[in-house]
Amino acid sequence: MKLAYWMYAGPAHIGTLRIASSFKNVHAIMHAPLGDDYFNVMRSMLERERDYTPVTASVVDRNVLARGSQEKVVDNIVRKDKEEKPDLIVLTPTCTSSILQEDLQNFVERAQIDAQGDVMLADVNHYRVNELQAADRTLQQIVEYYLKKAQKKGELPEGKTEKPSVNIFGMTTLGFHNNHDCTELKRLMADLGIEVNEVIPEGASVHNLKNLPRAWFNLVPYREVGGMAAKYLQEEFAMPYIDITPMGIVETARCIRMIQKVLNEQGASVNYEEYIDNQTRFVSQAAWFSRSIDCQNLTGKKAVVFGDNTHAAAMTKILAREMGIKVVLAGTYCKYDAEWFKEQVGDFCDEILISDDNGAIGDAIARLEPSAIFGTQMERHVGKRLNIPCGVIAAPIHIQNFPVGYRPFLGYEGANQVVDLVYNSFTLGMEDHLLEIFGGHDTKEVIHKGISAESDLNWAKDAKAELNKVPGFVRGKVKRNTEKFARERGLSEITLEVMYAAKEAVGA
Structure with a gap:
């Protein structure tokens, strides 16, 4: 265990709470100490929710530690069942409840006696999985619970829908542009003549989960959430699923062709080639942009990509394959799924980094000095420095x-949004030129900082003046090389002579 001031993926209970609060009329009871209930604040702020987040903390305090939790947890479940009348209450364990070694399944069984709605325990190992893995597991568990319940009662609908239909998995609260992606995927399915059977879990009712097997196939656009539920449906109900992320022109076309194959194997007769061709050549601006002079100005520029598996892999392919940008490093913090990521990006980048250490990716960016970064908020902070x-x-x-506003990343409109993001992220040639002429946006003397917050070396006045004459886009590299040269030789001050010696040492 190590202390970290930045986590790319939160603890497991956050993933469980994301799934539970995404469903309609589902309440979560979180068994945790005061302070672990920050999810409520985070969700209401980021999602700009008008309603209260349906999560209640059953607080572990000194009384609980002295007498045990069972009575308090059971009372909280029964009380919320009467007050909110939810269809389902999910008891969410945390690391604290695991340390206390409490029999939470017994709590659930006790509460179910008096509760009107369903009560279930999120069966997640909080020491072995993170937020994303827990979200995937919790969604699969809820889907399995209600399908088995429907089977037991003989309420499982038979047969498929009359027209081709799809279940879209993985749209959750606090997901990256999930609402926008969902709207775009619904539009795409409508264009293809496919009905949307269910969207899971965002806005879904647990009572409708019994209808999932009626769809012709399942679409799992995100690698992180939805895969386990789709695999369960494939094993139990022989439902095919497609896990190609339709992000970028090439992958969107590949996803549509796979949908065509899956539908035709089930007796449909569809051909989407004309639709793909029309969207690629005439409707989407992304394909046009890739042939424009603006995109040619980006050819060969260096970029670093880092994020979750889904978006980092997709962005790496878009940059390298569709825009001619050189990806010098592609990385992900999803270490548990590293082999898949390596397989996806291996042919499109120079270097692969699998790490959840923000310092490692920060150091790699400082070493490679790309023209642009495509990553998470942490990489944005690194880029600013x-x-x-x-x-x-x-x-x-x-x-x-x-x-x-509407900002999807998936589908053909998503491809347009990605193009804008990429193009606007690079500091373009004319901008470099104007910054040099006018000295940036202010007249303060600026020395380009490295990844470290401050330099531990003193710069002589004449050396500092000489450094400021160096063009802005390479000034940081010159400063870091000079300071490295000085440290290796035990120098505490950088003079003009030291600068020239460092320049000769690197052959510049």
């Missing part, structure tokens, strides 16, 4: 990444 522009493409994210 290094004066490298950053486009945010994946969670964890800031409130500015929950736009009120």
